[in-house]
Amino acid sequence: MLELRRIRKSYPTPQGLLPVLQGVDLRLAAGESLALMGESGSGKSTLLHLAAGLDTPDDGEVRLDDQPLSALDEPARARLRRERLGLVFQQYHLVPSLTAADNLRLQARLAGREDAAWSRELLERLGLAGMAGRYPEQLSGGQQQRLAIGRALAARPALLLADEPTGNLDENSADEVLALLLALVRDRGCALLMVTHSPRVAAPLDRCLRLRHGRIAEASL
Amino acid sequence: MNAASPRTAFLTLFSHYRRHPGQLAMLIVGLWVASALWSGVQAINASARDSYARAEALFSTGLDRIERRDGRPLTLDDYLSLRLAGAPVSPMVEGEIELAGGRRVEVLGVDPLTLPEISGFRTAGGTGSLRDFLQPPYRTRLAPDTLASLTAEDDALPSLADGRALPPLELAPELPPGLAVMDIAVALELLERDGLSHLLVAPDARVELPDSLVRSAAATPMAPGQLTDSFHLNLTAMGLLALVVGLLIVHTALSLTLEQRLGLMRTLRALGVSGRALVGLLLSELLLLGLLGAALGILSGAWLARWLLPDVAASLQALYGERVGIELALPWHYWLGGLAVTLGGLLTAGLGTLWRAARLDVLGLGHAQAWRAQFLRQLRSMTLAGGLLWLVALGLLVWLDRQPPAEGLTPGFVMIAAGLLGSALWLPPLLAMLLVGAGHLLRRHPLAQWALADLQLQLPRLSVAMMALLLALSANLGVGSMVGGFRLTFLEWLDQRLVADLYLRLPPAQYQAAVDWLESRDEIDTLLPRASAEATLLAKEGSQYQPRPASVYGVTPHPTLTESWPLLASQENAASAWRAFARGAAMINEQLALATGLAPGQRLRLSSPSGPLELPIAAVYPDYGNPRGEVMLTTTDLSARFQTSPDSIAIVLERELPPGAIETLRRDLIQALGIGGGSLIDQREIRRRSTDIFERTFAITRALNTLTLGVAGLALLSSLLAQSSQRRGQLAPLWALGVARGPLAGAGVVQLGSAALVTGLLAVPVGLALSWCLVAVINVAAFGWRLPLYVFPAQIAATLALALGVALLAAVLPAWRLWRTSPRILLTEFEAL
Amino acid sequence: MSPGGHAKRFLPWLALVALLAVLALQQRDTEPPPEDFAGLGEQAEGYAQARPGAALRFPRDHGAHPDYRIEWWYLTANLEDPDGTPLGIQWTLFRQALSPPDDDDGRSDSPWASRQLWMAHAALSTPDAHFVAERFARGMTLPDSRGQAGVKLEPFAAWLDHWRMESRSTAPAGDTLDRLQVTAQGSDEGYEFGYRLDLNAEGPLVLHGEGGFSRKSADGQGSYYYSQPFYRVEGQVEIDGETREVSGRAWLDREWSSQLLGSGQRGWDWFSLHLEGGAKLMAFRLRGGGEEGGDFVSGSWIDADGRRTSLAGDDLRLKPMTYSPVAGRQVPTQWRLRLPSRDLDVTVSARRADRWMNTAFPYWEGDVVVEGSRSGVGYLEMTGY
Structure with a gap:
């Protein structure tokens, strides 16, 4: 499904090049869920961005569905994201000018495969059925993150990439959102790559990797 | 707070601009442009006012003139015999001399020893200056601006085209521009004349004149103040428009910088800076920026005025015969006024900002949720205020309808201002409504739906720039239609009025000889003698107007003339009106009709040397370009009743003439009658001159209009640029969701383009309404004539294209920047806080 | 808009501009008066100088002496009306050369281009009022002593505009100044005044100083100065439309010089x-x-x-x-x-x-x-x- 080979990535800083990833290998099978852990600045988010095709590695290869991303131009990568991927951010990044229902359907519509029944079901299951007409700022943080998850799943992605999806939530909401996320992912047979720094969040996932000094440090909790 | 902390707090607040230099630039540019256009216009006004304040001082002490009946120059003996009989007359010669380099200057030769109204010359220090004035090498007295315009090129003292020197120059700031005054002895020599142009005499002096001389009363001043006031009011209105548009930019910029600094301000409050201190800090920031912007603006305003002034001077001279120096004369209050208006405008624009800063919620609670409700509230109050302004405008319109037209100038401008502002305030609600509606229609097109929703989000900030654009577009369209309509009407009218090929002006004594000579020529088809006189229109019992001066104009109602002469109103039809005219009825021009309410079928009373005349009015005719009321009679009637003889002849030539025949006739005529070439004007010349005058009149209007439109475009561009970093936060998620940067950038351009198109569409009715107000209210009040309203589809299309063009120009740069943004920058938007 | 309409509108305006020239000239009036009254003590290089020993000749010297800088014909009269009310009149014609006789650089031969400036004062005094008028004229280089102001000899006349002092006598016997008629009309703050006086000399001309050279300071400069103090006067004065017969005595001073004061x-x-x-x-x-x-x-x-x-x-x-x-x-x-x-x-x-x-x-x-x-x-x- 997703394969990262010998990925290297560094960022220019005033003090010179800062190596972030120094030869990372990672494989994720279809339907599998993987937690990527590590300290702040260990390169977790960078790795996620590379996987989503939002950024390109200095060296190494990202393959999605056995296809190297480097072979795609920007419109093709954008299309891939639209149709195959779902993204959930710590900051939700909902469109403030659209209602909850429209936010939820946005990616599916962009991908050209809106499924009204599935969208309705998602709203139900995310506990947002009564709030379809509300605007994002009229929802609580947990509701907003659930909506963001709904948006990512509404287009039926093959791979869901989540960057600290519960980072802004209190523990109760976090547990609730996480449970929902995992249930939905399993139901859909969707693969999940989740970046988190919290072992508690990482625990329910199939596998767990830890990034340290730009390398995969250990293969389990 | 200790003494150092306000400084720290101020620097902290101000550090925002180091991060966002674009916002600082936008603020300063807004202030700069607003204050530059406003002060430019004020500088022009101040300078022109100074020029005719000097001339107007003369009107109040008008002197009568004495001329020879036969139109020839007066001789020394004419003068001496009057003086020796005790008449306090003073000789004067006037003429134009050509200086080396082709510049021309009006020369006035006077005898300071006999000019009336002088108790004498207290020529202290011996006969000092008087002696210099009276004795070789004499002196040329002129105003500093005349001097500057004469010597601008090489700083050398001017000499005549034939190499003779002008007498040494002496500055006399009281003199009007364009005029050189010198002793009559040297003036006669420079002008190469023997005779005097005329004699001057105080109006209250009794003088017995021989029959060969005629005294004409000091011309009733045409109240240049009132006439030129309307011109200046026009300019001021344009300046105000520019100021408003500029301040809208400032307002946008201020709201933006405040919004982005809310967090910073909360932090400062949390760190112990009081709300009052915070307002004080913002206020001092505003003042600092205001001073900078005003200084830049006032300086550029002076520069702008210097650039426009020659056109203004030309317009004023063409329109009203007012001379205006083309050198700027800036009184101290210009500088102070520019500063005050800029700072005042800035504070008005910043008031909302300060208010919000003062009520800043330290914890920032509820803020995020409030913006939508707040914006809706804002839209509601905009709708309401816009409605109120429109009510004011309509109320004024109804009121104006019942007033005499001449009093409508200021209320007319107020009405226009209210209508324009009302429309501008209605723009954001209209846009918001359209966005909601379109969002429903386009819900199946996700990107379009997103773009519409996103535009709603941008609206609070874009709306001010869009309002500026609406104002500029409406003004552009309105003024454009007015000018275009005027051009059409005016040129058509000129063609109708100028039926003759040549116009010959000549002194009464030469009249018969000229007619005899002309009648002997084969080229001539018809001669139409014309005459003129001055009279007073007397009030009649029950009439609504005061007695007023009017010119009386005599024409010969020959079919050549009557068939094409346009009439605005007649009792039955044009043919019967001309028949009545030929039998002794009068026609009046539109100016007089509008000013007095006289209409065909009524009778008017006119003073004349043979006592008051009472004449029926046969028709009203349009008389564009003439500031005065005019009564038209047949030349025969006029000559008989005003005891004068024709003073000019309109010469209609045969239709089929060989080429060059006009020139031959012209030459022969000049030679045979011994007249100056200037007395013979051909039709093409008049047409050219009139068109010139016309073009000049509107040159400044158009220049200011274009500048205003530029400012509006700038407002749009700067508000887009200023929020571009914020926009990134809204665009990045969409990019992450799978919309490439290209379509995103394209969506931005389309968003702005459609908003501008709507603005342009709204500008069409507003502009047409403005155009109507200009032709039907402002023109009538300012000039005394009314124009038909023309609608030019091409101009409307051009306005829409202009709106789109401005918007696209403004949108393309941010879109290009977005398209070029590296993904890394977009990724930073996802970094966890 | 009639052809030439703009030019026409211009004309009255132009005509009025003249006043400005005057305003500008008068600007300097606000300076304090000089110690040296009316420039009478100015250096007079280039002008003829009054010197002792020159014999005055009449009627020639009743006329103007244009080569000298300043000159006047100065008549005062003490009169009474039939009621015995004392009245006084003054009639004065001043001539002043603005530049020396040989200074004709840049001067055209136009009659308007003259070196001479003429000024006349007329005054009428009653016990409770004082009416003053003045007039100016430029000299004119015209033949036959014509011009707005001047003095001619045969018969004698001195005038500026219609203010005249002229000989009534054509008789060859006696002096041409023996019988004069003097007229002036003017207005002062709205009051019209004027007079017409007949003067008859009852005595001879009197030459002051050394045969007509009158020293004016210890260092020697002076003027030519003679008088006719013996006039008996009959005539009318008019004040504000009211005419009164008057009689009395008059005194005429004649003086010319180039530097009167030291x-x-x-x-x-x-x-x-x-x-x-x-x-x-x-x-x-x-x-x-x-x-x-x-x-x-x-x-x-x-x-x-x-x-x-x-x-x-x-x-x-x-x-x-x-x-x-x-x-x-x-x-x-x-x-x-x-x-x-x-x-x-x-x-x-x-x-x-x-x-x-x-x-x-x-x-x-x-x-x-x-x-x-x-x-x-x-x-x-x-x-x-």
């Missing part, structure tokens, strides 16, 4: 008195410029038959007694005049303090009454205050 002289006090018994007294005091910086006093005693005796400061004493505020200055309006050699000790008093001539060159000129050892009437002129 440097350091500030002005003069000048008396012309008709004394009881027919004698006349001319006396003047030039303030400053006398020996050791004192005043220069001079005069003529004229017997009723015209015989003249020169007077000088060692005999003639002029002393201001009372000063009055006039036009913002202190002017001596009462004098003590003593001439011990003639047993004369009189007080000379102005009939009215305010006889200020508010003309371009302002000065005091008015009728006076003589009381004391002899009575009489006369005129007093004071300048430089």
Whole structure:
């Protein structure tokens, strides 16, 4: 499904090049869920961005569905994201000018495969059925993150990439959102790559990797 | 707070601009442009006012003139015999001399020893200056601006085209521009004349004149103040428009910088800076920026005025015969006024900002949720205020309808201002409504739906720039239609009025000889003698107007003339009106009709040397370009009743003439009658001159209009640029969701383009309404004539294209920047806080 | 818009601009008056100079002397109307050359281009009013003594505009000034005034100083100066439309020079008195410029038959007694005049303090009454205050 080979990535800083990833290998099978852990600045988010095709590695290869991303131009990568991927951010990044229902359907519509029944079901299951007409700022943080998850799943992605999806939530909401996320992912047979720094969040996932000094440090909790 | 902390707090607040230099630039540019256009216009006004304040001082002490009946120059003996009989007359010669380099200057030769109204010359220090004035090498007295315009090129003292020197120059700031005054002895020599142009005499002096001389009363001043006031009011209105548009930019910029600094301000409050201190800090920031912007603006305003002034001077001279120096004369209050208006405008624009800063919620609670409700509230109050302004405008319109037209100038401008502002305030609600509606229609097109929703989000900030654009577009369209309509009407009218090929002006004594000579020529088809006189229109019992001066104009109602002469109103039809005219009825021009309410079928009373005349009015005719009321009679009637003889002849030539025949006739005529070439004007010349005058009149209007439109475009561009970093936060998620940067950038351009198109569409009715107000209210009040309203589809299309063009120009740069943004920058938007 | 309409609208405007020239010229009026009254003490290089020893010839010297810088024809008269109300008149024609005779660079031969400036003053005094008018004219280089102002000899006429002093006599016998008619009309603050007087000389011309050269300061410069003090006057004066018959005496002064005052002289006090018994007294005091910086006093005693005796400061004493505020200055309006050699000790008093001539060159000129050892009437002129 997703394969990262010998990925290297560094960022220019005033003090010179800062190596972030120094030869990372990672494989994720279809339907599998993987937690990527590590300290702040260990390169977790960078790795996620590379996987989503939002950024390109200095060296190494990202393959999605056995296809190297480097072979795609920007419109093709954008299309891939639209149709195959779902993204959930710590900051939700909902469109403030659209209602909850429209936010939820946005990616599916962009991908050209809106499924009204599935969208309705998602709203139900995310506990947002009564709030379809509300605007994002009229929802609580947990509701907003659930909506963001709904948006990512509404287009039926093959791979869901989540960057600290519960980072802004209190523990109760976090547990609730996480449970929902995992249930939905399993139901859909969707693969999940989740970046988190919290072992508690990482625990329910199939596998767990830890990034340290730009390398995969250990293969389990 | 200790003494150092306000400084720290101020620097902290101000550090925002180091991060966002674009916002600082936008603020300063807004202030700069607003204050530059406003002060430019004020500088022009101040300078022109100074020029005719000097001339107007003369009107109040008008002197009568004495001329020879036969139109020839007066001789020394004419003068001496009057003086020796005790008449306090003073000789004067006037003429134009050509200086080396082709510049021309009006020369006035006077005898300071006999000019009336002088108790004498207290020529202290011996006969000092008087002696210099009276004795070789004499002196040329002129105003500093005349001097500057004469010597601008090489700083050398001017000499005549034939190499003779002008007498040494002496500055006399009281003199009007364009005029050189010198002793009559040297003036006669420079002008190469023997005779005097005329004699001057105080109006209250009794003088017995021989029959060969005629005294004409000091011309009733045409109240240049009132006439030129309307011109200046026009300019001021344009300046105000520019100021408003500029301040809208400032307002946008201020709201933006405040919004982005809310967090910073909360932090400062949390760190112990009081709300009052915070307002004080913002206020001092505003003042600092205001001073900078005003200084830049006032300086550029002076520069702008210097650039426009020659056109203004030309317009004023063409329109009203007012001379205006083309050198700027800036009184101290210009500088102070520019500063005050800029700072005042800035504070008005910043008031909302300060208010919000003062009520800043330290914890920032509820803020995020409030913006939508707040914006809706804002839209509601905009709708309401816009409605109120429109009510004011309509109320004024109804009121104006019942007033005499001449009093409508200021209320007319107020009405226009209210209508324009009302429309501008209605723009954001209209846009918001359209966005909601379109969002429903386009819900199946996700990107379009997103773009519409996103535009709603941008609206609070874009709306001010869009309002500026609406104002500029409406003004552009309105003024454009007015000018275009005027051009059409005016040129058509000129063609109708100028039926003759040549116009010959000549002194009464030469009249018969000229007619005899002309009648002997084969080229001539018809001669139409014309005459003129001055009279007073007397009030009649029950009439609504005061007695007023009017010119009386005599024409010969020959079919050549009557068939094409346009009439605005007649009792039955044009043919019967001309028949009545030929039998002794009068026609009046539109100016007089509008000013007095006289209409065909009524009778008017006119003073004349043979006592008051009472004449029926046969028709009203349009008389564009003439500031005065005019009564038209047949030349025969006029000559008989005003005891004068024709003073000019309109010469209609045969239709089929060989080429060059006009020139031959012209030459022969000049030679045979011994007249100056200037007395013979051909039709093409008049047409050219009139068109010139016309073009000049509107040159400044158009220049200011274009500048205003530029400012509006700038407002749009700067508000887009200023929020571009914020926009990134809204665009990045969409990019992450799978919309490439290209379509995103394209969506931005389309968003702005459609908003501008709507603005342009709204500008069409507003502009047409403005155009109507200009032709039907402002023109009538300012000039005394009314124009038909023309609608030019091409101009409307051009306005829409202009709106789109401005918007696209403004949108393309941010879109290009977005398209070029590296993904890394977009990724930073996802970094966890 | 009629052809040429704009030009036409321009004309009246242009005509009025003339006034500005005047305004501009008058700008300088606000400077304080110079010590040197009316430029009479200016250096006079290039002009002819008055010198002792030149014989005056008449009628030639009744005419203008254009090569000299300044010149005047100065008539004053003490009159009475039938009710015995005392009236005074003044008629003066001044000529001033603006540049020396040989300075004709840049001057055209136009009649308007002349070196000469003419100025005339007319005044009429009643016990409670003082009417003043003045007129100016440029000299004109015209043949036959024509022009707006001038003086001609055969027959004698001096004029500026319609103010005239002309000979009524064509008889070859006697002097051309013996019988004159003098006219002037003017207005002062809205009051019209005028006069027409017939003058008959009852005595000869009197040449002052050394055969007509009158010294004006200790260092020698002076003027040519003669008078006709013996006029008997009949005529009419008109004030504000009301005409009165008048009669009395008049005194004509003729004087020309190129430098009247010496440097350091500030002005003069000048008396012309008709004394009881027919004698006349001319006396003047030039303030400053006398020996050791004192005043220069001079005069003529004229017997009723015209015989003249020169007077000088060692005999003639002029002393201001009372000063009055006039036009913002202190002017001596009462004098003590003593001439011990003639047993004369009189007080000379102005009939009215305010006889200020508010003309371009302002000065005091008015009728006076003589009381004391002899009575009489006369005129007093004071300048430089």
